[in-house]
Amino acid sequence: MFKDLLRLELFPTMWCPGCGIGTLMSQVTMVMDELGLDHTNSAVISGIGCTGRMAGYMNLDSVYTLHGRTLPVAEAVKMVQPDLKVIVISGDGDLTSIGGNHLLHTARRNANLTVLCNTNEVYGLTGGHAGPTTPKGAKTISTPEGAAYEPLNLQNLLKGGSTYFYARTTVYHQFHLRRCVKEALAWPGFSFVDITSQCIENYGRRLGFKTGYEMLAWFREKYKMAPDGAESLGPFELGIVRKGQTETKDA
Amino acid sequence: MLVQGNQAVFLGAVKAGATFFAGYPISPSSEILVLAAEHAARNSVFKLIQSEDEIGAVNAIMGASLAGAKSFTATSGPGFSLMQEAVGYGHQVEIPTVIVDVQRVGPATGMPTMPAQQDLLQAMHGSSGDYYPLVFYPNSVEECYRYTILAFNAAEESLSPVILLSDAFLGHLIETVDLEAIPVLYPPGIVWHEHNLDLDLVVPGGMAPLEIVSRQRPPLGTGQRAFTGLTHDWRGQQRTADAGVYREWLAGVKKRHQEIAGNYRFYEYIDHPTSDTLLIAFGIVSRVVRPLASRFAIFRPISMAPLLADELREYGRRFKNVVVVEANDGQYAQLVEWALRREVRRVPLLGGRMNIPLIEAELGRMGIGEGLSV
Numbered sequence: 375m376f377k378d379l380l381r382l383e384l385f386p387t388m389w390c391p392g393c394g395i396g397t398l399m400s401q402v403t404m405v406m407d408e409l410g411l412d413h414t415n416s417a418v419i420s421g422i423g424c425t426g427r428m429a430g431y432m433n434l435d436s437v438y439t440l441h442g443r444t445l446p447v448a449e450a451v452k453m454v455q456p457d458l459k460v461i462v463i464s465g466d467g468d469l470t471s472i473g474g475n476h477l478l479h480t481a482r483r484n485a486n487l488t489v490l491c492n493t494n495e496v497y498g499l500t501g502g503h504a505g506p507t508t509p510k511g512a513k514t515i516s517t518p519e520g521a522a523y524e525p526l527n528l529q530n531l532l533k534g535g536s537t538y539f540y541a542r543t544t545v546y547h548q549f550h551l552r553r554c555v556k557e558a559l560a561w562p563g564f565s566f567v568d569i570t571s572q573c574i575e576n577y578g579r580r581l582g583f584k585t586g587y588e589m590l591a592w593f594r595e596k597y598k599m600a601p602d603g604a605e606s607l608g609p610f611e612l613g614i615v616r617k618g619q620t621e622t623k624d625a
Numbered sequence: 626m627l628v629q630g631n632q633a634v635f636l637g638a639v640k641a642g643a644t645f646f647a648g649y650p651i652s653p654s655s656e657i658l659v660l661a662a663e664h665a666a667r668n669s670v671f672k673l674i675q676s677e678d679e680i681g682a683v684n685a686i687m688g689a690s691l692a693g694a695k696s697f698t699a700t701s702g703p704g705f706s707l708m709q710e711a712v713g714y715g716h717q718v719e720i721p722t723v724i725v726d727v728q729r730v731g732p733a734t735g736m737p738t739m740p741a742q743q744d745l746l747q748a749m750h751g752s753s754g755d756y757y758p759l760v761f762y763p764n765s766v767e768e769c770y771r772y773t774i775l776a777f778n779a780a781e782e783s784l785s786p787v788i789l790l791s792d793a794f795l796g797h798l799i800e801t802v803d804l805e806a807i808p809v810l811y812p813p814g815i816v817w818h819e820h821n822l823d824l825d826l827v828v829p830g831g832m833a834p835l836e837i838v839s840r841q842r843p844p845l846g847t848g849q850r851a852f853t854g855l856t857h858d859w860r861g862q863q864r865t866a867d868a869g870v871y872r873e874w875l876a877g878v879k880k881r882h883q884e885i886a887g888n889y890r891f892y893e894y895i896d897h898p899t900s901d902t903l904l905i906a907f908g909i910v911s912r913v914v915r916p917l918a919s920r921f922a923i924f925r926p927i928s929m930a931p932l933l934a935d936e937l938r939e940y941g942r943r944f945k946n947v948v949v950v951e952a953n954d955g956q957y958a959q960l961v962e963w964a965l966r967r968e969v970r971r972v973p974l975l976g977g978r979m980n981i982p983l984i985e986a987e988l989g990r991m992g993i994g995e996g997l998s999v
């Protein structure tokens with residue numbers, strides 16, 4: 375049962391009603407359950423943020439690291455315990471902004487980790503400041519005139535090396551989300567799943583959405599599956615791009 | 626045989642059972658990274674990450690420790706500053722590990738790589754919040770080895786990152802040490818990986834053998850624990866708005882650190898039958914002032930934190946003048962003043978220069994030690 379992977383005694387969670395993180399957690403634990411991943415063979419490393427709190431709700435050894443520092447911790451854990459499945463779950467701000475340098479280099483070193491990035495396009499926990507994944511023009515509390523810059527192109531960033539695994543999905547597309555997580559967990563190297571989800575309280579409302587459901591409906595409308603075998607995902611395309619399933623240093 | 630200070634630190638770490646090093650190059654600490662890389666190349670059990678920066682390195686040693694490895698990193702002032710957030714993290718999460726800071730003149734890039742002792746207060750209070758670190762500062766190549774082992778032991782016992790201070794002179798100092806005979810005892814039942822260590826050091830006559838303290842906590846991946854930098858209760862459950870939980874936790878940690886630090890109070894005292902002046906010096910500066918023992922008493926703290934307040938009072942009260950000679954602008958002197966509750970004299974050796982004439986000139990200006998011949 376995937377519920378065995380959750381600390382139900384700590385529920386209700388700290389997340390706002392309508393937040394996408396709960397969906398993400400249940401989907402991820404379902405996949406883990408299906409694959410037989412639990413406290414005897416896996417560890418979760420999370421960063422700081424609303425998303426980072428997920429680690430504390432999971433019923434296995436977890437490390438809630440400093441803001442941005444999931445990847446150095448996770449890479450070291452994997453080196454010391456090569457048989458452990460090391461899963462990193464964190465927010466987009468945590469992984470790509472303050473942790474951006476680690477992301478570049480941990481990917482370059484092809485550390486055998488699965489990174490699940492909750493891309494809610496904002497710093498949720500701190501109240502909704504813009505971050506590197508905030509779309510140009512989006513109004514947030516720190517960009518009252520709309521975000522001034524293009525967001526990071528994570529796909530291009532991570533496709534720089536000779537081997538990579540990048541998947542883009544959303545919490546609306548649950549079947550696809552589970553497939554992406556499953557394949558990422560099976561990838562014998564650095565795998566990154568970019569999961570769009572809704573932060574209704576500190577982002578969606580300021581963009582005019584009234585409920586989390588409205589944001590999900592928007593994901594359904596906006597995001598489309600990439601054609602089979604696509605080597606690159608276009609804007610708002612969901613899918614998996616990967617290359618060079620080679621042996622990794624600790625595979 | 627001839628051994629360098631940085632090399633002795635590395636050998637001590639391996640002797641203590643370290644199997645993980647992460648670091649980012651910075652003089653004058655880089656030899657330790659290079660030695661670790663060579664060691665990792667020869668021993669598959671020893672893991673190494675040359676990190677993208679010192680923040681990556683220090684967080685990697687935290688992860689490695691949680692995963693069950695004794696881990697360490699080495700850096701110098703600028704890198705040590707980058708590591709500070711994780712020092713507090715290690716205290717909050719209770720992670721045993723060792724951080725070596727081979728000091729150079731700062732602030733910022735400063736004078737690479739002239740020696741200094743300017744990271745003393747940073748080593749004690751560089752991270753946010755209240756925490757009670759153990760900090761050691763050896764003064765010879767042999768001591769670099771010995772106190773690295775003790776730093777690993779203190780880390781295991783206190784469940785916290787322990788800081789080993791060194792400096793550009795000490796790190797690059799090459800001394801003849803007898804490497805055959807320091808008895809190092811491993812606890813029974815521990816299986817040690819073959820490290821092909823061909824070096825060993827000697828305990829000076831009469832000193833007890835160093836007993837290696839082994840890891841107590843089961844490694845990551847064997848339980849259902851939440852290791853968190855948030856204030857938490859004993860179950861690892863976050864308690865971020867409860868002053869009672871916080872106070873109880875901090876008081877417990879403080880008490881435990883004080884008790885453990887009680888077993889790690891290291892210092893040296895050289896008496897002088899007639900002098901009215903006590904010189905206080907540590908690390909490489911204590912080697913520089915050593916010839917002045919013919920004219921003054923000398924107190925050398927090796928355990929820099931927690932402060933050896935009782936010992937400072939015990940020896941300090943016997944002397945009319947207390948003079949702290951250190952390669953910074955009075956960082957230890959202000960702590961000594963607090964401990965003694967009286968003014969002490971300062972001889973700051975700044976800019977990487979330290980020698981007897983410089984110190985004598987300063988003492989002369991204070992009217993200390995005049996009329997006494999060396």
Ligand SMILES: Cc1ncc(C[n+]2csc(CCOP(=O)(O)OP(=O)(O)O)c2C)c(N)n1
Binds near residue numbers: 422423465496
């Ligand atoms: C060093 C540091 N800087 C800033 C913060 C404050 N902070 C906490 S969470 C956060 C951003 C979280 O955003 P994200 O990673 O996107 O997670 P989300 O809350 O959106 O899930 C920030 C800036 C911190 N905890 N530590």
Ligand code: SF4
Binds near residue numbers: 389392393394577
């Ligand atoms: S602030 Fe946003 S991301 Fe955080 S719990 Fe609320 S809805 Fe979710």
Ligand SMILES: [Mg+2]
Binds near residue numbers: 465
């Ligand atoms: Mg976010």
